[in-house]
Amino acid sequence: MMDYEPVIGLEVHVQLATKSKLFCGCSTEFGSEPNRNTCPVCFGWPGSLPVLNEQALRFAVKVGLALNCRVSDRIQFDRKNYFYPDLPKAYQISQFEMPINGKGWVFIDIPGANGSVEPQKVGITRAHLEEDAGKLLHEGIKDGSLVDYNRAGIPLLEIVSEPDLRSPEAAYEYLVTLKSILEYLEVSDCNMEEGSLRCDANVSVRPRGETKLGTKVEIKNLNSFKAVQKALQYEIERQSDMLENRERIVQETRLWSEGKGQTFSMRSKEEAHDYRYFPEPDLVPFTVSAPLIEEIRKTIPELPEARARRVMRDFGLSEYDAHVLVQDKKLADYFEACVREKVNPKLVSNWIQSELLALVHQARIGVEECPVQPAGLAGLIRLIENNTISGKIAKDVLPEMFATGKSAEAIVNEKRLVQMTDTKLIEEVARRVIEANAKVVQEFRSGKQQALGFLVGQVMKETKGKANPKLANEILVKLLKAS
Amino acid sequence: MSETTRPFYQLTLKEAIRIAQSKGPDEILKAVWERAQALNPRVNAFLRLDSGKPAGGTAVLQKPLCGVPVSIKDNICIQGVETTCASRILKGHVPPYDATVVEKLKANGATLFGQCNMDEFAFGSSSETSAYGVVRNPWDLERVPGGSSGGSAAAVAADMTLAALGSDTGGSIRQPASLCGVVGFKPTYGRVSRYGLIAFGSSFDQIGTLTKTVEDSAILLNVISGHDPRDSTSANQPVPDYTQALKRDVQGLRIGCPKEFFVEGLDPEVAQSVEEATRTLKKLGAQIKEVTLPHTPYSVAVYYIVAVAEASSNLGRFDGVEYGLRVPAKDLRDMYFETRDEGFGQEAKRRILLGTFVLSAGYYDAYYRKGQKVRTLVRDDFEKAFREVDLIMGPTSPTAAFKLGEKAEDPLAMYLSDIFTIPANLAGIPAVSVPCGFTRAGLPIGLQLMARPFDEALLLRAAHTFEQETEFFKKMPVL
Numbered sequence: 001m002m003d004y005e006p007v008i009g010l011e012v013h014v015q016l017a018t019k020s021k022l023f024c025g026c027s028t029e030f031g032s033e034p035n036r037n038t039c040p041v042c043f044g045w046p047g048s049l050p051v052l053n054e055q056a057l058r059f060a061v062k063v064g065l066a067l068n069c070r071v072s073d074r075i076q077f078d079r080k081n082y083f084y085p086d087l088p089k090a091y092q093i094s095q096f097e098m099p100i101n102g103k104g105w106v107f108i109d110i111p112g113a114n115g116s117v118e119p120q121k122v123g124i125t126r127a128h129l130e131e132d133a134g135k136l137l138h139e140g141i142k143d144g145s146l147v148d149y150n151r152a153g154i155p156l157l158e159i160v161s162e163p164d165l166r167s168p169e170a171a172y173e174y175l176v177t178l179k180s181i182l183e184y185l186e187v188s189d190c191n192m193e194e195g196s197l198r199c200d201a202n203v204s205v206r207p208r209g210e211t212k213l214g215t216k217v218e219i220k221n222l223n224s225f226k227a228v229q230k231a232l233q234y235e236i237e238r239q240s241d242m243l244e245n246r247e248r249i250v251q252e253t254r255l256w257s258e259g260k261g262q263t264f265s266m267r268s269k270e271e272a273h274d275y276r277y278f279p280e281p282d283l284v285p286f287t288v289s290a291p292l293i294e295e296i297r298k299t300i301p302e303l304p305e306a307r308a309r310r311v312m313r314d315f316g317l318s319e320y321d322a323h324v325l326v327q328d329k330k331l332a333d334y335f336e337a338c339v340r341e342k343v344n345p346k347l348v349s350n351w352i353q354s355e356l357l358a359l360v361h362q363a364r365i366g367v368e369e370c371p372v373q374p375a376g377l378a379g380l381i382r383l384i385e386n387n388t389i390s391g392k393i394a395k396d397v398l399p400e401m402f403a404t405g406k407s408a409e410a411i412v413n414e415k416r417l418v419q420m421t422d423t424k425l426i427e428e429v430a431r432r433v434i435e436a437n438a439k440v441v442q443e444f445r446s447g448k449q450q451a452l453g454f455l456v457g458q459v460m461k462e463t464k465g466k467a468n469p470k471l472a473n474e475i476l477v478k479l480l481k482a483s
Numbered sequence: 484m485s486e487t488t489r490p491f492y493q494l495t496l497k498e499a500i501r502i503a504q505s506k507g508p509d510e511i512l513k514a515v516w517e518r519a520q521a522l523n524p525r526v527n528a529f530l531r532l533d534s535g536k537p538a539g540g541t542a543v544l545q546k547p548l549c550g551v552p553v554s555i556k557d558n559i560c561i562q563g564v565e566t567t568c569a570s571r572i573l574k575g576h577v578p579p580y581d582a583t584v585v586e587k588l589k590a591n592g593a594t595l596f597g598q599c600n601m602d603e604f605a606f607g608s609s610s611e612t613s614a615y616g617v618v619r620n621p622w623d624l625e626r627v628p629g630g631s632s633g634g635s636a637a638a639v640a641a642d643m644t645l646a647a648l649g650s651d652t653g654g655s656i657r658q659p660a661s662l663c664g665v666v667g668f669k670p671t672y673g674r675v676s677r678y679g680l681i682a683f684g685s686s687f688d689q690i691g692t693l694t695k696t697v698e699d700s701a702i703l704l705n706v707i708s709g710h711d712p713r714d715s716t717s718a719n720q721p722v723p724d725y726t727q728a729l730k731r732d733v734q735g736l737r738i739g740c741p742k743e744f745f746v747e748g749l750d751p752e753v754a755q756s757v758e759e760a761t762r763t764l765k766k767l768g769a770q771i772k773e774v775t776l777p778h779t780p781y782s783v784a785v786y787y788i789v790a791v792a793e794a795s796s797n798l799g800r801f802d803g804v805e806y807g808l809r810v811p812a813k814d815l816r817d818m819y820f821e822t823r824d825e826g827f828g829q830e831a832k833r834r835i836l837l838g839t840f841v842l843s844a845g846y847y848d849a850y851y852r853k854g855q856k857v858r859t860l861v862r863d864d865f866e867k868a869f870r871e872v873d874l875i876m877g878p879t880s881p882t883a884a885f886k887l888g889e890k891a892e893d894p895l896a897m898y899l900s901d902i903f904t905i906p907a908n909l910a911g912i913p914a915v916s917v918p919c920g921f922t923r924a925g926l927p928i929g930l931q932l933m934a935r936p937f938d939e940a941l942l943l944r945a946a947h948t949f950e951q952e953t954e955f956f957k958k959m960p961v962l
Contacts, residue, residue, distance in 0.1 A: 040579060045805075046560070046576070046681040046806070047558075047578065050715065051715050081796050085815065088804075088805060090796075090802055274843050276842035281685035281793055282715060283715050284715060284716055
């Protein structure tokens with residue numbers, strides 16, 4: 001088989017976290033009773049008119065600036081006309097000719113071999129404002145369908161990437177990076193389950209080395225980042241096989257079926273809508289002033305990429321650790337709050353990434369809801385640092401803290417877990433261990449270093465983990481050499 | 484005749500307010516209601532009429548309009564009252580909210596009196612496309628009242644109401660005003676909120692007034708004008724007291740006559756009346772100058788591209804899903820087809836098709852985009868002309884009222900009825916039609932005056948001066 005190169009571009013729809021809808025004052029609250037958050041405007045009642053939500057505009061500009069986009073000085077909306085029951089006016093107010101954000105770019109980190117990361121620049125084609133449609137409800141209805149217009153008119157930002165992505169993994173990484181930036185900007189809750197982040201993928205393949213683009217296929221119904229990756233993998237294989245068999249790929253829209261792990265044709269290019277875009281006459285074009293853009297620019301916080309660089313520089317973390325920590329703004333905030341308690345940053349990073357995240361994920365909560373707050377984790381790490389407990393004991397203390405909300409110190413005191421640093425006591429145990437393991441001692445003496453590890457382990461076991469492992473090690477070596 | 488000896492339905496809005504201030508509006512409402520009820524079977528100016536109970540008891544007397552009746556074109560939403568745009572597709576449609584102008588009328592003490600018949604969705608120049616029967620011209624019941632605000636114009640002309648609101652997209656207030664011998668005022672685009680006006684051509688539509696006198700227009704404009712935060716296209720500009728503008732003085736005003744308005748197709752009797760009006764204004768001290776609006780010949784074509792494009796999109800929402808008519812069918816697609824097939828009349832379908840065509844892929848640049856460019860040229864024509872003159876005058880309509888059915892089968896001839904009114908909509912400028920004479924057959928003729936954007940005050944002053952000098956408004960149809 002020939003070597004085929006995939007060319008991927010993504011369209012991401014982000015719900016902007018405004019309190020009210022894009023063109024009316026209705027609430028954007030998720031999960032309300034059907035059609036509660038509606039008014040003549042978002043219902044599309046005859047005679048009603050849209051008025052732009054300024055906060056949505058500010059959010060859109062904020063994202064544009066963060067994605068290094070050229071922010072348009074003239075803002076215009078267009079009507080995208082098509083018939084569907086979830087679209088109350090039979091047109092969606094969107095932006096076609098003059099998107100608020102033009103070309104930009106974002107850096108993503110492609111994971112390379114053995115923990116290294118390769119930065120890649122991905123072009124942003126545009127990021128424009130538009131209104132969401134309502135939702136059709138079919139379940140449990142015998143005759144026809146019902147429509148819930150609560151979502152109709154909620155502001156969306158459609159972020160379109162250039163076809164710069166070359167693998168499903170890169171696509172995944174792009175989405176993770178984009179989500180991370182959006183979270184840092186606090187413009188969306190990026191909740192995929194509630195549909196506040198949605199993605200369509202465009203993909204074509206071509207023989208490696210070829211510069212002309214192949215025929216692209218659009219994939220819809222992608223409900224998670226993993227689904228995007230899997231659907232792309234499937235589609236790349238499907239298209240490569242077709243090319244290999246000299247079949248013609250048709251331009252079409254395909255739906256991903258998570259259950260079947262396949263894509264299915266939805267409509268061909270010939271069946272595609274003619275949206276008859278034209279400038280929305282109900283919203284006059286206007287200019288976003290330079291001072292307003294500057295004002296918005298000032299609200300942009302430190303973004304993940306810059307934060308990762310700072311965390312590496314200030315705390316000496318590895319590129320990989322920094323990357324993992326900063327991706328989730330709340331996790332990075334947690335880390336920095338911990339470090340402010342004057343404990344070793346590397347220890348903090350390790351403890352967060354290994355033990356804390358496991359507990360948090362298991363409990364299916366966000367790190368910000370974790371019962372062990374940064375000061376609590378710092379307290380635990382401090383006990384390790386000053387040899388009050390061993391790291392091994394600490395691994396038992398943390399779940400206890402998580403479950404009870406008690407401080408590390410309280411648990412250590414209650415359960416008498418304070419580390420044994422009395423050399424005499426450790427020496428007693430060590431002697432017993434040496435006597436009981438003559439064979440292993442023999443091995444150590446014949447030069448087998450691993451044998452020492454076993455003996456240290458035995459000491460730890462005898463002391464129920466309370467012995468200071470470093471001390472145990474030293475004492476054992478001393479005794480073994482002496483006898 | 485003094486205002487106390489004439490029947491109350493013959494009162495102007497101004498006179499009625501004065502009487503209502505002392506006696507309350509009840510007698511006036513009763514007289515107008517009886518008149519409207521008696522004549523409506525013949526004129527069909529109203530789609531819905533009720534006895535017109537004054538709103539708000541005695542409190543209404545403290546308000547500027549004192550409970551006097553004002554009628555509303557049936558494309559302006561009134562909360563809780565059926566509003567249909569004279570279309571089958573909106574039969575039974577009850578808006579859940581008031582249009583801004585309705586809110587303002589209510590707040591100022593008007594009694595909303597009946598809803599006026601019109602061309603379906605304001606598509607037409609004769610009020611014959613109404614799904615609920617044609618409107619007849621009070622001056623000759625065999626003739627059209629013009630359109631699309633034909634019901635509003637006919638009701639005012641026949642004393643079936645004191646004043647009415649209409650909407651003007653390409654002449655829909657001025658042309659029927661001209662054909663019915665009343666005053667029709669289209670304000671600057673953005674002067675009056677469109678919120679609650681069921682859209683036809685969103686970038687052209689403007690609510691305005693149909694009244695017996697220019698002064699009555701000023702009274703109503705005072706009530707309905709002004710910025711509305713719910714309409715992004717409404718202008719945030721101060722509204723002067725228009726009744727203060729009504730001085731009888733055109734001394735030194737420079738009035739332009741565009742040579743493109745006096746061309747073939749203009750009825751000689753209309754031309755004669757307008758020329759007579761020119762002499763009158765000159766006699767009153769105005770300077771009459773010839774001006775040129777070179778892109779006028781393209782106006783109708785451009786209008787029927789851009790306005791129908793907007794209309795095709797605006798009418799998409801009438802799909803049987805949320806409101807109005809729904810024809811049940813085997814699936815969604817057929818429900819759309821059958822609902823829209825049964826719900827829309829022929830002219831609505833024609834414009835939806837035309838609008839859909841000019842916006843479709845491959846034709847957009849050739850039609851819609853080019854149309855917008857020509858629209859800019861038309862606007863530039865006016866800007867240039869208004870550097871030399873303060874007002875522009877000409878005929879409102881190329882002919883007086885034509886026979887029912889005369890142009891119904893010939894859309895192009897019908898479209899040309901708006902040849903002189905469309906340019907003001909393309910440019911967004913204010914314009915008024917004021918009676919300027921009668922044909923030998925006794926049909927009214929209208930003079931059109933146009934002004935710079937937001938110069939309604941000057942327009943009212945000139946129209947008022949002309950009206951008071953000529954007194955054509957005193958002649959009434961015999962019914």
